[in-house]
Amino acid sequence: MASENKQDATHLLIDDHRKVEGLFAKFEKASGDGTKEKLAHEICTELKIHTMLEEEIFYPALRGKIDDADLDEAIVEHDSAKLLINDIEAAEPDDDFYDAKVKVLQEEIEHHxxxxxxxxxxxxxxxxxxxxxxxxxxxxxxARKQALMRKATSEGLPPARPIAVETA
Ligand SMILES: [Fe+2]
Ligand SMILES: [Fe+2]
Structure with a gap:
C-alpha cells in the first residue's frame, strides 16, 4: 500500500518538522480568532501524532544504539510540549496568554x-x-501516521500523554 512513496524514517519526520514550522509561521501572521484556533488545532494535532510516532516506533528502535541521554532529553522535551499542547487545545484564542502559549510551544519545538x-x-x-x-x-x-490522521479527523485525538513528567 502506497509503497511507491517509500521514505526513510528520518525523512518522514523531517517532512513533519517542516510542516509544523510552516504552521507556526502562519499562526504568527494570523489574525482573527477563528483562523488562529484552526491553525493552533492543526499544530497540536500534527505534534501529537509526530510525538507518538517517535515515542512508539522511532526512539525505541534507537534505544541502546545511540546516545541514551539524547533520547531521554527528547522525551522530556516532548512531555513539556504536551503540557502546552493540551492546555492550548482546551483554551480559546481570546483567553489570556493564548498567543504566548503558542509562541512558547513554537520556541520549544524549534529547539527540539x-x-x-x-x-x-x-x-x-x-x-x-x-x-x-x-x-x-x-x-x-x-502506516501508523495514516491511522492516527484518520482518527484525528473522525473522532479526534485524546489529550497528549506525558511519559516522564508528572502532571498532577
Ligand atoms: Fe521530531
Ligand atoms: Fe521529537
Whole structure:
C-alpha cells in the first residue's frame, strides 16, 4: 500500500518538522480568532501524532544504539510540549496568554528540532550511523501516521500523554 512513496524514517519526520514550522509561521501572521484556533488545532494535532510516532516506533528502535541521554532529553522535551499542547487545545484564542502559549510551544519545538536534525551529532545523524533499517521503520511509521490522521479527523485525538513528567 502506497509503497511507491517509500521514505526513510528520518525523512518522514523531517517532512513533519517542516510542516509544523510552516504552521507556526502562519499562526504568527494570523489574525482573527477563528483562523488562529484552526491553525493552533492543526499544530497540536500534527505534534501529537509526530510525538507518538517517535515515542512508539522511532526512539525505541534507537534505544541502546545511540546516545541514551539524547533520547531521554527528547522525551522530556516532548512531555513539556504536551503540557502546552493540551492546555492550548482546551483554551480559546481570546483567553489570556493564548498567543504566548503558542509562541512558547513554537520556541520549544524549534529547539527540539535542532537537537533531532540540525545540530552536530543530532539524533537523526546518529540514527543513520546505526544498523537500524530506517526504510522499514519509515514504512511502519507512515502506516501508523495514516491511522492516527484518520482518527484525528473522525473522532479526534485524546489529550497528549506525558511519559516522564508528572502532571498532577
Ligand atoms: Fe521530531
Ligand atoms: Fe521529537
Amino acid at each position: 528540532i535542532k537537537e533531532e536534525e540540525k545540530e552536530r551529532g543530532n539524533i537523526f545523524q546518529q540514527a543513520r550511523a546505526t544498523d537500524v533499517d530506517l526504510e522499514a521503520l519509515g514504512e511502519r511509521m507512515a
